[in-house]
Amino acid sequence: MRSEVSHKSAIKIQDYEPIVGKNIIEELRMLADKLSGKVIQNVNSTFSGGGVAEILARMVPLLNQLGVDTRWDIIQGTEEFFEVTKKFHNALHGANEKLTAADFDLFREVSQKNIGDFKSYGDFNLIHDPQPVALIARKKELGGKWVWRCHIDISNPDKKVWQYLRDFVFQYDAAVFSSPNFAQQLPIRQLLIPPSIDPLSDKNKELTSETIDAVLHKYNLDKDKPMVIQISRFDYLKDPVGVIQAFEIVRKSIECQLILAGGTATDDPECEEVLEKVRERAAGNPDIHVLLIPPGSDIEINALQRAAAVVIQKSIKEGFGLTISEALWKSKPVVASAVGGIPLQVKNKLTGLLCHSIEGAAFDLRQILSNPDYARWLGDNGREHVRQNFLITRHLKDYLLLFLSLDYTSDLIYL
Amino acid sequence: MIGWLTENWLPIAVPVVIFLAFSIVALWVRGIIYKTLERHLNKARWQGSQFIIQTTKTPFFHWWLILGAFVAIEVSVLPLPAKVLAARILGSLLVISLTWILINLTEKLLRFYMGKLEIPSSSTTLAVNAVRIAVVVVGVLILLDIWGAPTTPIILMLATVILVAVLAARNVLLDVFSGFELMRGELFTVGDYVKLDSGEEGYIEDIAWTKTRIKALSDNIIVVPNGKFTQATITNYGRPLKKATKPFHFYTRLHLKELTGLKASNLAELAQILGEVPDSVVYYHTHHFLEEHQYLTPEPANDFALWVDDSIGDKALAEKLASIDIFEFPNIEVLRTRIISVINEYLLTNPNSRVAPEGMEFHFIKSTSVILPTAYVANDLREFIQVLRGITIDSLYFHVFESRLRLQKGTNDFSTWLQECLGEDDLANKIAKLDPYNYTLEGLRSAIIQLIEKRIK
Structure with missing residues (x-):
C-alpha cells in the first residue's frame, strides 16, 4: 500500500x-x-x-x-x-x-x-x-x-x-x-x-491563434476549409469508418474536410487493425486526414478541437465520453451518437445533435455546416451546459x- | 512766519478748504449711501448684507479723506516730485485699506456660509487662508505697480505657477467644486441611500470637500471622490426603509442525484413506475432541467416530455406532457397524478406505442436536497435586493421552487416574509403571481428585483 x-x-x-x-x-x-x-x-x-x-x-x-x-x-x-x-x-x-x-x-x-x-x-x-x-x-x-x-x-x-x-x-x-x-x-x-473536465488543464485551457495555427500547420491542415473532427482512439466501437461514410455524404454538397485524430493502445492489437482499415478507406480522398496523435499531446488535441467547425463522436458504444464536454466547453457544435454518457452531455437540439445512424449523422453535419447561426447557438448553449454541469x-x-x-x-x- | 503766511495764505487755504470740504461731504454722502444700501439689502433679505455694511462703513470715510487729500495736494503749489510722492503714498494707503477690508469681508462671508453648510472648521480655515493669500498677492502687485517696480515678470511667474497648480490639481479642483454642489444637498443629503451606476451603493455618511463616504450594507466604508458624482448616474433611494419584524435568512439548497435503478422502456412502464416512486423522483424529473439548463428560456420541458419525444418519438404526447403547467399544482402528488393520467389517456387511444431503443430507456432518478444556511440576512427591502443580487441560483431556487412545491408551503419564501414581516401585501402578491417556470433563474432574479425596486423608488 x-x-x-x-x-x-x-x-x-x-x-x-x-x-x-x-x-x-x-x-x-x-x-x-x-x-x-x-x-x-x-x-x-x-x-x-x-x-x-x-x-x-x-x-x-x-x-x-x-x-x-x-x-x-x-x-x-x-x-x-x-x-x-x-x-x-x-x-x-x-x-x-x-x-x-x-x-x-x-x-x-x-x-x-x-x-x-x-x-x-x-x-x-x-x-x-x-x-x-x-x-x-x-x-x-x-x-x-x-x-x-x-x-x-x-x-x-x-x-x-x-x-x-x-x-x-x-x-x-x-x-x-x-x-x-x-x-x-x-x-x-x-x-x-x-x-x-478541468477548464484550466492543457486539454481545455484557452489557446492563442498562433498555437492553433502552428498545430494545423504541423499536420498540414487547411485552416480555411471547415473541419469536421472526431478525436478518439482507433477502435471499432468509435466507428471511424462510419464517420468517413457520413462525411462522404456531406462532402457531396458542402466544401469541408474530415480529421480523424487519435492514438492506438499498445496493449490492443485491434487498434492497429482499425487504423489500417481507416487509412485504406480514406486513401485517395485529399479531404480526409487521419492523424496518429502521440499520448500526452493535450495541447494539440485542444488546438484541433478549437479549429473545428463541428465535432463528431459517432461511437457505437461509449463510456462517459468526456471528449464531448471538452468540445462543448470550446463552444463547438457537436454531433454524437446517443450512447453511454453522451445523452447527459448532449441534449438533442439544445446543446448539440444526437444521431443514431450514418445517414442521421450526415444530416446533422449538414444542418450545422450550412447554418452558422444555429451552430453558434448550439455551441454557446453547450458551453453553458458544461459550465454548470461538467x-x-x-x-x-x-x-x-x-x-x-x-x-x-x-x-x-x-x- | 506771520509774514510768510500773509503772503501765501491763498495756496495754503485752498487745499485745506478742499480737504475739509471733502471730509464734510464724505460724512453726508456716507449717510445717504448707507441708508439707501441698508434699505435695499433689507428688502433683499440677504444675510450677508450686514457684513458688508459693518465692514465698509468706517473705511468708506477713510477713502473719502484719502481722495480729499489727493485733490488738495493736486491743487496745491507743491513741486511736482512732492506731488508724485504724495500721490503714491495716498494710493498705497488706499490699496492697503481696500486689501484689508476685502480680506475681512470675504472671511466673514466664507465663515458664515460654510458654517451654514456644516463644513468642518479645518476646511473653512483652509478656504479663508487661500482667499487671504490671493487678495494680499493682488494688493502687493498693485503696490509694486504704484511704486514703479516691474510687475510683469512677477505676474507671468505667478500665472505660470497657478496654471501648473491648476493642471496638477484639476481632479482635486473638480472634487472641490463638486463638493460645493453636493453640500447644497440637492442631489442627496447625509443619511440617504444612493446607488451609482458603477455599482457602489450604501448610505451617505459624510460629504467632505473632496470626498464622500458611503456606508455599504456590508458595513464597509466606500470613499468616493466628489467629482465622480458629477459624472455618474446616481439613484437616490432616500431615507432608510421600514425594518422587518424578523430578518430574512437566506438558505441555499444543493442536490445530489440518486439512482433508483428503475427504468422504463415504454409508456405503460413509465406510467406504472411513476405511480410507485417517491415524490423526490417526480420532483427531480419535473425540475432538474430548470437548474441544469437554466440558461435556456422559456420554460423547458420536463424529462418525461423530452424522453417521449427523443426516445419514443411521439411528438403529440410529448407536447401534451410538456404543456403541463407545474405552477398550477400545489403539491407533487397532484402533479404526479396529472402526468400519469395524461399518459394513460393517451395509451387508451394509442395502445401500441413504440419501445425506446436499447440504451435510451427512461432512468428514474431521485433528488436529494441538502439545505444549508448562508451568511446572508436582510432586514429591509433594500438589504433584500442587495443580497438577492449576490446569492447563488441554488439559493434562489430553494426559496422559490423548492419551498412552494416540495416543502408544500403554498407560496415562495420571499412572499411569505414580505407579507408577514414587512406588511408588504401588494408586493408579496406580485412576486407570488410570477410564474417562475416561465423564466430562466437569472431572469427570475431580475424580475423580483425589478418589482422591489419599483416599490421602494
Whole structure:
C-alpha cells in the first residue's frame, strides 16, 4: 500500500472564480467547512495513467485547498493481478472474457495481502473501481463510511464476474456511478456523479491563434476549409469508418474536410487493425486526414478541437465520453451518437445533435455546416451546459455533498 | 512766519478748504449711501448684507479723506516730485485699506456660509487662508505697480505657477467644486441611500470637500471622490426603509442525484413506475432541467416530455406532457397524478406505442436536497435586493421552487416574509403571481428585483 497526500498544485481553487463565479467557490468553501476535521481516503490501483488517476490528481489537491483532509492510496499488485483485473473490467463492460478459477484465486490472494496492509485513517473511504473493491472486508473492524466509486458501465456485466464482485459491492454504504445507464438495481444507495473536465488543464485551457495555427500547420491542415473532427482512439466501437461514410455524404454538397485524430493502445492489437482499415478507406480522398496523435499531446488535441467547425463522436458504444464536454466547453457544435454518457452531455437540439445512424449523422453535419447561426447557438448553449454541469467544481461539490449526506436517509437534509 | 503766511495764505487755504470740504461731504454722502444700501439689502433679505455694511462703513470715510487729500495736494503749489510722492503714498494707503477690508469681508462671508453648510472648521480655515493669500498677492502687485517696480515678470511667474497648480490639481479642483454642489444637498443629503451606476451603493455618511463616504450594507466604508458624482448616474433611494419584524435568512439548497435503478422502456412502464416512486423522483424529473439548463428560456420541458419525444418519438404526447403547467399544482402528488393520467389517456387511444431503443430507456432518478444556511440576512427591502443580487441560483431556487412545491408551503419564501414581516401585501402578491417556470433563474432574479425596486423608488 502506498500513500500520497497532495496539497500542492499549480492551480488554486480561486483560479476557477473567473470561470464559474465567486459564489460557487464560496459554496464549496461552505460545504468544505462542514467536513472540517474529517479525513477522506481514496484508494485505487495507480497514481498515474488512466482517467481515475487523472481526476484524482486534480481533485485531491483542490479538496485539501478547501480544507478537507483528503488522501490517496494505491493497492499493490503483480502484473498478473492487473491482467486479471483488466479481464474483470472488460467482463463488467459485457465483453466475453475467459476467466479461470486460477484468476479468481489470484485476485483473492492479492486482495487478501492488500486487505492486511490497508492502513485506514479515513472517516470516509472512497474505493475506486473493481481492483481494490475487496478492501471492504475491513469495514466492520475499522468503521467509517465506505463508498464504491464505479467509473465503468456495469449495466450489462458478465454474470460470473458480477456475481463474484457484487458480494463485495453490497457491503458498501453507497455506490457512485457516472451515468444512469451504467448502473443497475442494487440493495445499497446509488448516487449519480458524472465525471468532469478541468477548464484550466492543457486539454481545455484557452489557446492563442498562433498555437492553433502552428498545430494545423504541423499536420498540414487547411485552416480555411471547415473541419469536421472526431478525436478518439482507433477502435471499432468509435466507428471511424462510419464517420468517413457520413462525411462522404456531406462532402457531396458542402466544401469541408474530415480529421480523424487519435492514438492506438499498445496493449490492443485491434487498434492497429482499425487504423489500417481507416487509412485504406480514406486513401485517395485529399479531404480526409487521419492523424496518429502521440499520448500526452493535450495541447494539440485542444488546438484541433478549437479549429473545428463541428465535432463528431459517432461511437457505437461509449463510456462517459468526456471528449464531448471538452468540445462543448470550446463552444463547438457537436454531433454524437446517443450512447453511454453522451445523452447527459448532449441534449438533442439544445446543446448539440444526437444521431443514431450514418445517414442521421450526415444530416446533422449538414444542418450545422450550412447554418452558422444555429451552430453558434448550439455551441454557446453547450458551453453553458458544461459550465454548470461538467466542470471540476461541480464534481468537487458532488463529492462534498456525498460525504455530508452519508449519515442521512431522508430526501431532505438540513445541515 | 506771520509774514510768510500773509503772503501765501491763498495756496495754503485752498487745499485745506478742499480737504475739509471733502471730509464734510464724505460724512453726508456716507449717510445717504448707507441708508439707501441698508434699505435695499433689507428688502433683499440677504444675510450677508450686514457684513458688508459693518465692514465698509468706517473705511468708506477713510477713502473719502484719502481722495480729499489727493485733490488738495493736486491743487496745491507743491513741486511736482512732492506731488508724485504724495500721490503714491495716498494710493498705497488706499490699496492697503481696500486689501484689508476685502480680506475681512470675504472671511466673514466664507465663515458664515460654510458654517451654514456644516463644513468642518479645518476646511473653512483652509478656504479663508487661500482667499487671504490671493487678495494680499493682488494688493502687493498693485503696490509694486504704484511704486514703479516691474510687475510683469512677477505676474507671468505667478500665472505660470497657478496654471501648473491648476493642471496638477484639476481632479482635486473638480472634487472641490463638486463638493460645493453636493453640500447644497440637492442631489442627496447625509443619511440617504444612493446607488451609482458603477455599482457602489450604501448610505451617505459624510460629504467632505473632496470626498464622500458611503456606508455599504456590508458595513464597509466606500470613499468616493466628489467629482465622480458629477459624472455618474446616481439613484437616490432616500431615507432608510421600514425594518422587518424578523430578518430574512437566506438558505441555499444543493442536490445530489440518486439512482433508483428503475427504468422504463415504454409508456405503460413509465406510467406504472411513476405511480410507485417517491415524490423526490417526480420532483427531480419535473425540475432538474430548470437548474441544469437554466440558461435556456422559456420554460423547458420536463424529462418525461423530452424522453417521449427523443426516445419514443411521439411528438403529440410529448407536447401534451410538456404543456403541463407545474405552477398550477400545489403539491407533487397532484402533479404526479396529472402526468400519469395524461399518459394513460393517451395509451387508451394509442395502445401500441413504440419501445425506446436499447440504451435510451427512461432512468428514474431521485433528488436529494441538502439545505444549508448562508451568511446572508436582510432586514429591509433594500438589504433584500442587495443580497438577492449576490446569492447563488441554488439559493434562489430553494426559496422559490423548492419551498412552494416540495416543502408544500403554498407560496415562495420571499412572499411569505414580505407579507408577514414587512406588511408588504401588494408586493408579496406580485412576486407570488410570477410564474417562475416561465423564466430562466437569472431572469427570475431580475424580475423580483425589478418589482422591489419599483416599490421602494
